[in-house]
Amino acid sequence: MTMTREKLENLANFGRNGTVNRTVEITDVTAPITEALLSDFEVFFIGYLNDSSANAFTNAELFAFEAWVNGGGNMVVTCDSASYDAVCAHFGHPATTSSVNPHTPTAEGAVHPLFDGPFGAAASINMAGTQGYFTATGGATVLAEDAGGNPTVLEKRLGAGRVVLLADVNIIAVGGLTAGDAITNNNDRFLANLFAYAGPNRPVANDFNGDGHGDILWRNTSNSTVVIHMIEDFVRVASRGIGTVSVATWDMVGTGDFNRDGRADILWHNTSTGATVMWQMNGFSRTAQTIGVVPLVWEIKGITDYNDDGSADILWRHTGNGVVVAWEMNGFTRKAAQGMGGAPTVWQIEN
Ligand SMILES: [Ca+2]
Ligand SMILES: [Ca+2]
Numbered sequence: 001m002t003m004t005r006e007k008l009e010n011l012a013n014f015g016r017n018g019t020v021n022r023t024v025e026i027t028d029v030t031a032p033i034t035e036a037l038l039s040d041f042e043v044f045f046i047g048y049l050n051d052s053s054a055n056a057f058t059n060a061e062l063f064a065f066e067a068w069v070n071g072g073g074n075m076v077v078t079c080d081s082a083s084y085d086a087v088c089a090h091f092g093h094p095a096t097t098s099s100v101n102p103h104t105p106t107a108e109g110a111v112h113p114l115f116d117g118p119f120g121a122a123a124s125i126n127m128a129g130t131q132g133y134f135t136a137t138g139g140a141t142v143l144a145e146d147a148g149g150n151p152t153v154l155e156k157r158l159g160a161g162r163v164v165l166l167a168d169v170n171i172i173a174v175g176g177l178t179a180g181d182a183i184t185n186n187n188d189r190f191l192a193n194l195f196a197y198a199g200p201n202r203p204v205a206n207d208f209n210g211d212g213h214g215d216i217l218w219r220n221t222s223n224s225t226v227v228i229h230m231i232e233d234f235v236r237v238a239s240r241g242i243g244t245v246s247v248a249t250w251d252m253v254g255t256g257d258f259n260r261d262g263r264a265d266i267l268w269h270n271t272s273t274g275a276t277v278m279w280q281m282n283g284f285s286r287t288a289q290t291i292g293v294v295p296l297v298w299e300i301k302g303i304t305d306y307n308d309d310g311s312a313d314i315l316w317r318h319t320g321n322g323v324v325v326a327w328e329m330n331g332f333t334r335k336a337a338q339g340m341g342g343a344p345t346v347w348q349i350e351n
């Protein structure tokens with residue numbers, strides 16, 4: 001996993017000024033697996049381990065994984081074939097050989113942060129050497145299939161935690177990745193997106209540069225300029241104009257981290273056309289895109305993460321009938337519009 005480590009430990013990828021504003025710290029484990037040991041980790045990764053090796057997991061260890069995930073743990077598990085799938089099988093997803101390159105995302109996978117995350121989109125990925133696929137997918141979401149339509153990347157929610165299961169370790173190791181520490185090919189992007197996604201996301205409100213300190217977003221009501229003050233411990237350390245947006249026609253709806261890169265993004269709504277525009281922020285820089293145009297009878301009433309995938313979602317309300325709908329977001333992509341009931345308009349949404 002030397003190549004894998006190099007890419008995860010490259011501060012240009014995961015670091016304060018990296019693509020994702022979190023460093024990845026890797027700790028190798030040789031001790032017996034217990035829930036107490038697992039509780040020290042945010043993500044537990046299992047690579048290529050032969051089920052008949054002397055170091056194979058015991059039943060007690062397999063149940064420790066399950067209990068830890070149920071309580072909120074996150075795992076990434078690879079399992080190349082029936083001889084390397086003890087953990088996958090324990091979670092209900094045994095593997096067999098052989099699958100066929102390339103592996104392309106399903107409809108669900110294409111809008112998932114693994115295939116379209118902060119490191120970019122991966123249209124397909126490849127395996128190498130022994131290449132497995134899963135023979136059972138019940139209770140899991142299939143995120144990718146091989147060229148023959150066999151499931152090869154799964155996500156399983158279990159209790160408060162989740163497991164991402166790969167039917168081949170080489171997707172994110174030698175044979176799939178490029179040499180060096182840069183994110184270059186689709187397997188590289190998948191690896192980096194995977195670890196950007198795997199752990200818990202703890203965004204700080206209004207933190208536009210991802211330094212863990214909230215910042216201030218200003219708007220001039222006379223000339224419509226927008227300015228950010230970067231704050232560190234109550235001190236303004238930098239400020240800069242980031243654009244001009246007509247006060248007459250655009251509401252600044254709010255902020256949230258829509259693309260899970262650890263930086264707050266800005267949502268705008270045009271009060272005359274109904275256009276909704278997202279600015280994905282990286283410090284003072286932005287990438288803007290229109291994410292939808294909706295009749296003005298719908299108003300945006302909130303920005304928060306409703307499904308615990310780390311990406312903020314958008315709450316809409318119909319001002320005529322009081323119905324509420326959430327846009328489930330992944331970056332600029334609206335994955336789905338989820339109806340969530342509502343209340344008569346005498347009720348207003350306070351928070
Ligand atoms: Ca392999
Ligand atoms: Ca900040």
Ligand SMILES: [Ca+2]
Pocket residue numbers: 256257258259260261262263264265280281
């Ligand atoms: Ca962001």
Ligand SMILES: [Ca+2]
Pocket residue numbers: 304305306307308309310311312313328329
């Ligand atoms: Ca979400």
